[in-house]
Amino acid sequence: MQYVSTRGSAPALDFEGVTLAGLASDGGLYIPQEWPRFSENEIASMAGLPYAELAARIMTPFVGNSLSQDKLRELCDTAYGRFAHAAVTPLKQFDEQNWLLELFHGPTLAFKDVALQMLGLLFETFLARSDDHLTIVGATSGDTGSAAIDAVAGRERIDIFMLHPNGRVSDVQRRQMTTVLAPNVYNIAIDGSFDDAQATVKRMFGDAAMNGRYRITAVNSINWARLMAQIVYYFAAALQLGAPKRKVAFSVPTGNFGDVFAGYVAAQMGLPIERLIVATNVNDILHRALSNGDYSAGEVTPTAAPSMDIQVSSNFERLLFDCGGRDGMALADQMRGFEGSKSMQLTNAQRQGASGLFTSERADADQMSAAMRWASDSCGEIVDPHTAIGLHAARNSGLGSDVPVVTLATAHPAKFRDAVERATGLRPSLPARVGDLFAREERYADLSGDYEAISAYVRDHATECSNG
Numbered sequence: 001m002q003y004v005s006t007r008g009s010a011p012a013l014d015f016e017g018v019t020l021a022g023l024a025s026d027g028g029l030y031i032p033q034e035w036p037r038f039s040e041n042e043i044a045s046m047a048g049l050p051y052a053e054l055a056a057r058i059m060t061p062f063v064g065n066s067l068s069q070d071k072l073r074e075l076c077d078t079a080y081g082r083f084a085h086a087a088v089t090p091l092k093q094f095d096e097q098n099w100l101l102e103l104f105h106g107p108t109l110a111f112k113d114v115a116l117q118m119l120g121l122l123f124e125t126f127l128a129r130s131d132d133h134l135t136i137v138g139a140t141s142g143d144t145g146s147a148a149i150d151a152v153a154g155r156e157r158i159d160i161f162m163l164h165p166n167g168r169v170s171d172v173q174r175r176q177m178t179t180v181l182a183p184n185v186y187n188i189a190i191d192g193s194f195d196d197a198q199a200t201v202k203r204m205f206g207d208a209a210m211n212g213r214y215r216i217t218a219v220n221s222i223n224w225a226r227l228m229a230q231i232v233y234y235f236a237a238a239l240q241l242g243a244p245k246r247k248v249a250f251s252v253p254t255g256n257f258g259d260v261f262a263g264y265v266a267a268q269m270g271l272p273i274e275r276l277i278v279a280t281n282v283n284d285i286l287h288r289a290l291s292n293g294d295y296s297a298g299e300v301t302p303t304a305a306p307s308m309d310i311q312v313s314s315n316f317e318r319l320l321f322d323c324g325g326r327d328g329m330a331l332a333d334q335m336r337g338f339e340g341s342k343s344m345q346l347t348n349a350q351r352q353g354a355s356g357l358f359t360s361e362r363a364d365a366d367q368m369s370a371a372m373r374w375a376s377d378s379c380g381e382i383v384d385p386h387t388a389i390g391l392h393a394a395r396n397s398g399l400g401s402d403v404p405v406v407t408l409a410t411a412h413p414a415k416f417r418d419a420v421e422r423a424t425g426l427r428p429s430l431p432a433r434v435g436d437l438f439a440r441e442e443r444y445a446d447l448s449g450d451y452e453a454i455s456a457y458v459r460d461h462a463t464e465c466s467n468g
């Protein structure tokens with residue numbers, strides 16, 4: 001399997017190459033040259049498989065020759081063996097039509113673990129082959145940071161530098177990062193917002209002096225391997241609800257468009273999906289783009305669902321590429337225009353391509369709280385603010401009552417327990433697997449948002465790569 005860039009000029013790479021690269025060198029995102037497809041019989045034969053075995057089957061065509069079957073299966077067993085539920089991503093019934101797919105049984109309580117546990121193992125496997133060293137630099141509004149740190153803590157060939165905005169992540173989120181004292185983990189609290197942290201990281205990726213010495217890579221959802229791992233649970237849920245004989249819809253709390261794009265890929269691979277509902281909060285650029293073609297970024301409004309407080313959804317570019325005729329040069333022009341003006345209109349082909357599968361819904365703060373109360377009053381379940389936005393969208397989808405709608409539960413309610421308590425009066429307790437989080441020592445550097453200070457800190461602590 002070869003991967004091409006959405007902007008048409010970076011070299012095609014195999015799976016190992018795209019996993020280590022993250023972003024393509026032309027600024028685009030990697031995507032498979034063509035979608036692998038399973039027949040109806042092949043999909044039917046996957047029913048009832050243990051999660052790790054299903055994962056290996058789904059990933060096989062994407063991995064190509066980069067891993068042997070045995071090695072891939074071993075990595076899936078290890079990654080998903082760390083989940084606290086035997087089903088890994090259990091499905092729960094809410095009412096006649098609505099189901100909840102719980103994606104938060106991993107070590108750090110959000111769905112990011114499903115992909116990052118696998119990515120950490122892939123990095124380790126590929127680096128050992130080339131005897132090389134990787135420097136991960138990332139910015140987090142909370143969930144990606146803790147999941148990435150857990151996935152790579154203690155690994156010899158990797159250093160991780162994770163920037164978070166000082167004082168703007170929840171106590172649980174911060175402690176899940178800063179209490180990991182492994183020597184290869186460097187947490188940096190910066191004065192500024194998440195966007196400032198993100199801008200620093202982007203600048204470092206483009207800094208030739210840094211890139212010559214270190215092999216710097218990203219762990220956010222621009223990395224293809226993350227999306228690949230997320231395709232699996234769409235299959236797992238749909239198979240339990242009767243696929244391939246019966247169509248299923250999914251409602252996905254969306255920020256960077258990674259999770260819901262994995263659902264789109266599942267559909268391209270032959271999984272019969274009735275609809276993908278893109279659920280957004282008041283930061284609704286995707287809702288506007290999908291309903292009237294207007295992709296224009298405004299200011300970010302902070303909400304109780306911070307992982308969805310995003311105005312520019314990186315992975316949307318992958319959809320625009322696939323729906324717009326896969327013309328990398330044209331898309332590179334379109335994206336340059338957007339980067340200049342923060343605004344663009346989707347082409348007719350892009351809008352038509354997207355409308356076949358996607359609809360969108362937007363939830364404000366009151367609608368989010370109402371959905372949390374509905375879940376606890378009518379179904380006896382406490383859901384987190386992100387999941388509540390998905391539930392709101394699912395219940396307003398207008399789909400016929402014969403179509404099951406699966407809402408992805410993207411975080412454990414305890415991760416956002418203050419917001420949950422405000423909406424429902426109930427305070428969810430932390431699950432046992434996070435242990436004595438509030439008793440542990442914290443360690444992090446406290447830096448100004450200044451680029452020179454942050455890059456000097458990375459230079460002082462990172463290990464050079466083999467051609468550095």
Ligand SMILES: *Cc1c(COP(=O)(O)O)cnc(C)c1O
Nearest residue numbers: 143255256257258259307410411
């Ligand atoms: C990351 C995250 C999201 C958004 O997922 P995307 O793949 O960025 O669309 C939603 N909910 C939670 C809890 C998250 O951590």
